[in-house]
Amino acid sequence: MVFYYQISDPDYIVYMGKDKYENEDLIKWGWPEDVWFHVDNLSSAHVYLRLKKGETMNDIPQRVMEECCQLTKNNSIQGCKENNVSIIYTPWANLKKTRDMEPGQVMYHDESQVKYVKNVKKVAIVINRLEKTKEWREVLLREERERRDKEERFTHRTAAAEVKKAELEAQNQKKQQAEILHYTAVMKKENMKSNKYNSVDDDDFM
Structure with a gap:
């Protein structure tokens, strides 16, 4: 008691x-x-x-x-x-x-x-x-303590899983942003090539 x-x-x-x-x-x-x-x-x-x-x-x-x-x-x-x-x-x-x-x-x-x-x-x-x-x-002191510890472990595992999930999401966002920046840089006008104004010397075909 x-x-x-x-x-x-x-x-x-x-x-x-x-x-x-x-x-x-x-x-x-x-x-x-x-x-x-x-x-x-x-x-x-x-x-x-x-x-x-x-x-x-x-x-x-x-x-x-x-x-x-x-x-x-x-x-x-x-x-x-x-x-x-x-x-x-x-x-x-x-x-x-x-x-x-x-x-x-x-x-x-x-x-x-x-x-x-x-x-x-x-x-x-x-x-x-x-x-x-x-x-x-x-x-039942032992049972109460063991139940408390079990709940504590569950809470810690849940919190750790949330942290891991947040880190993974942050990594994915960073990767997506890097891909967007790379795509933007490639699509800049000065980095694009075209054959529209290239001249061809007829002698090349002789």
Whole structure:
């Protein structure tokens, strides 16, 4: 089961795992569009924000960022009791998992891609609103990811085919224009020959 929340911007999806074991599946089958949130230096839920295609972490709207941080803090047993906490976030693809790690534990491939939101304090009105939207869903994470990848490959193949088609059309147009220019040059008056005014010496026939 995966928890889903309806945040202020319906164009974004926010979800988190039920427990540390489910977090393992989320780590394994996340999407390249996902951004991972966690309380810094404390145990907490793994909260994911799914960006729109083509977006990066720098494109996250401020209000959406605040809501993700509130959810992350509120779903930390210790963090929710603290006056303020720091929230870390990074692209899903930056999460690193090794066999010797405990369930739910992660490292990072590139520390420079890990960002921080400092001094996150509880905003009760935001938490109360988000909790009212909380929904449990039975999700086949692997199947969803494989379907997403299949659609992505189809999109890339279609785009590549369109580019190839456009290049071929451009080459044909260039070739046609070159043929027209060549034909025009050949048909110029100074390049044409005629026998109309050629004189013939009768002696040539003797």
